Amino acid sequence: MRFTPSPEQRQFAASLHDLLSGADTPGAVRAWAEGRPEPGLKLWRDLADLGVTALRVPEECDGLGAGLTDLVIAFEVLGYHAVPGPLAESVAVAPALLGDGERLRALAAGRLLATVALPPHVPYALDADVAGLVLLVENGAVYRGEPETEPVRSVDAARRLFRVAGTGGALGATDGSAFEAGVLAVAAELLGAGQRLLDEAAAYARQRHQYGRPIGSYQALKHLLADVVTRLELARPLVHGAAVTATARDVSAAKAAAGEAAYLAARAALQVHGAIGYTAEHHLGLWLTRVRALTGAWGGGAYHRARVLAGA
Amino acid sequence: MDLDLDAATLDFRGEVRGWLAEHVPRPGLPSMDTAEGFAAHREWEATLARARLSVVTWPREYTGREASLVQWLVFEEEYYAAGAPGRVSQNGIFMLAPTLFAHGTAEQRDRILPAMARGEQVWAQAWSEPEAGSDIAALRSRAERTDGGWLLSGQKTWSSRAAFADRAFGLFRSDPSSSRHHGLTYFMIDLRADGVTVRPIPQLDGEPGFAEIFLDEVFVPDADVIGEPGNGWRVAMTTANNERGLSLRSPGRFLAAADRLVDLWRQRGEPEWAAERVADAWIGARAYQLYTYGTATRLAEGGQLGPESSVNKLYWSHLDLGLHETALDLLGADGELAGPWTDGYLFALAGPIYGGTDQIQRNTIAERLLGLPREAR
Known part of the structure; x- marks a missing residue:
């Protein structure tokens, strides 16, 4: 047993982190929310160059044929940087739904962004206006999806949600593993977002002074943030473990725990920042609303806990 | 990244499972905090040792099997799944022994470890004092130099197992001019020695799970000092992280x-109101299992336990409480009836206190993992 990321996986995560740290991801998220996807699409092209979009595409279609553990390691970093776009949909789910080599090659190369709705847990297609391929999965069958022209508003303005209707005959069938991959990717994204919120809060607590002392020296804040550390540190092995076992029970445990941990991080981070964190100008809100949205997306806490109990 | 158990570990799991199925006492033993129960638990340690299962990670010469940490985790999974007795030798095998492996002499290991592994000598911990609880460095008990050893005087309290144990280990101030964590020495004490008075303290369940230890010029030979005199704080920190x-x-x-708990929830008709809590208990236990596999991997690759051990302690103490609270709530009016769930609950209540309180762990996490400024202490 070796239950820790491999040196190659650490290196991959570090490369992704370096790339995204050097890009203005908050700016790209804001632009994306305003319907200007260009900066975000530039990020996607850079991610494609590092192999992110090819992770789950089979090698015979120019992909990397990577496992779920590589996927969650990448998604934790993507969540940390709040990268906009249909990440789980295009990178984790679409490769498992498509049998068509040409489309798979386009996905791998980052030339094609795909999105997908899988009602009831994923009722809307994220960023269907940007995606070149919109899919709808119903009763195990995959269809082309026809999105409405106007998005439905999400609490996270950068998540542009579209209602979709199926068109034409089934393109293929899916056994549910595509849904599991999506859930797992979102769990990892939540974990990364939670870690970012914690890091933002800790940095602010070290630097902000009140009553002549850094606010991070007060136990009320220390203990709040210590609980966030604990939740995140114990959610991470669930995400990694679910990537190893791929059982529905572990995937659901990961999503429920990562959602809770990230949500606790979001609440704590806002409280530590105070009013400045509540402003539109401060970037904290990008993660706050992302976490709130993803907590319910791809199955909320009640659904995933029920799956845990069904499998326990 | 994988969770695969190798063939040797799978064989070991099979052996342990089979052995436990044959040997775990039914019904269970009486509480180890009674004279009768303590003796029964001591005998159980000897039974485990005869099968070389009392200290599986130790070297063979000390009754162990040189099992890996992962194998030890597997042993523990099987042990608790089988409902085997609590470990009366816990303080010795998990706190003192790692200290002896790190800082003891060969003579000390040879003399102490085999008897500990067989339950012939059961150890109590003696950390806290009336004025030194969370602030353990405020301890006042002292050690004075004498021919061939030391004279120990003072008072220890909340000493787990001390009511019936044979020996104890703890820190004493050996340099009277020192303060805080300087000038402390790590001693092993014979609880039957002249000058030792043990006063058992009944716990919430009425049984004396811990005790006060009064020491009045108790002679301890040099051979029972671990590490260098005056270096006790550093020596003790090994056990703290363990x-x-x-x-x-x-x-x-x-x-x-x-x-x-999941079984109980099913027996009670799967009430919807408890589903979230039951699921969270299961998720919490799974999280802790996987987290610990990660820790075992890092230690096997040469890593050390550091301040992240506070994350561990904070997590399991609340996991334990939440799990038992949920069970008692599921039992409704019968939740107050004394039984395994109330025993487990009373046990869990102490978790956020011993081994460093929740508040101490949170301070450690915030200051040492997040780099938040220390408060004036």
Whole structure:
């Protein structure tokens, strides 16, 4: 047993982190929310160059044929940087739904962004206006999806949600593993977002002074943030473990725990920042609303806990 | 990244499971905090040792099997799943022994470890004092130099197992001019020696799970000092991280309890109001299992237990409480009836206190993992 990321996986995560740290991801998220996807699409092209979009595409279609553990390691970093776009949909789910080599090659190369709705847990297609391929999965069958022209508003303005209707005959069938991959990717994204919120809060607590002392020296804040550390540190092995076992029970445990941990991080981070964190100008809100949205997306806490109990 | 158990570990799991199925006493033993129960638990340690199962990670010469940490975790999973007795030798095998492996002499290891492994000598911990609880460095008990050893005087309290144990270990101030964590020495004490008075303290369940230890010029030979005199704080920190970090409450205990909780929930007709809490208990136990596999991997690759052991301790103490609270709530009016769930609950209530309180762990996490400024102490 070796239950820790491999040196190659650490290196991959570090490369992704370096790339995204050097890009203005908050700016790209804001632009994306305003319907200007260009900066975000530039990020996607850079991610494609590092192999992110090819992770789950089979090698015979120019992909990397990577496992779920590589996927969650990448998604934790993507969540940390709040990268906009249909990440789980295009990178984790679409490769498992498509049998068509040409489309798979386009996905791998980052030339094609795909999105997908899988009602009831994923009722809307994220960023269907940007995606070149919109899919709808119903009763195990995959269809082309026809999105409405106007998005439905999400609490996270950068998540542009579209209602979709199926068109034409089934393109293929899916056994549910595509849904599991999506859930797992979102769990990892939540974990990364939670870690970012914690890091933002800790940095602010070290630097902000009140009553002549850094606010991070007060136990009320220390203990709040210590609980966030604990939740995140114990959610991470669930995400990694679910990537190893791929059982529905572990995937659901990961999503429920990562959602809770990230949500606790979001609440704590806002409280530590105070009013400045509540402003539109401060970037904290990008993660706050992302976490709130993803907590319910791809199955909320009640659904995933029920799956845990069904499998326990 | 994988969770595969190798063939040797799978064989070991099979052996342990088979052995436990044959040997775990039914019904269970009386409480180890009674004279009768203590003796029964001591005998159980000897039974485990005869099968070389009392200290599986230790070297063979000390009754161990040189099992890996992962194998030890597997042993613990099987142990608690089988409902085997609590470990009366816990303080010795998980706190003192790691200290002896790190800082003891060969003579000390040869003399102490085999008797500990067989339950012939059961050890109590003697950390706290009336004025030194969370602030352990405020301890006042002292050690004075004498021919061939030391004379120990003072008072220890909340000493787990001390009511019936044979020996104890703890820190004493050997340099009277020192303060705080300087000038302390780590001693092993014979609780039957002249000058030792043990006053048992009944716990919430009425049984004396801990005791006060009064020492009045108790002679301790030099051979029972661990590490250098005056260096006791550093020596003791080895055990602190062991206690918090990995060994004190292994995941097996919580996995077994979570499975029992899910069974109880089913027996009670799967009430919807409790579903979230039951699921969270199961998820929490699984998280702790996987987290610990990660810790075992890092230690096997040469890593050390550091301040992250506070994360561990904070997590399992609340996991334990939540799990038992949920079970008692599921039992409704019968939840107050004394039985395994109330025993487990009373046991869990102490978790956020011993081995460093929740508040101490949170301070450690915030200051040492997040780099938040220390408060004036």
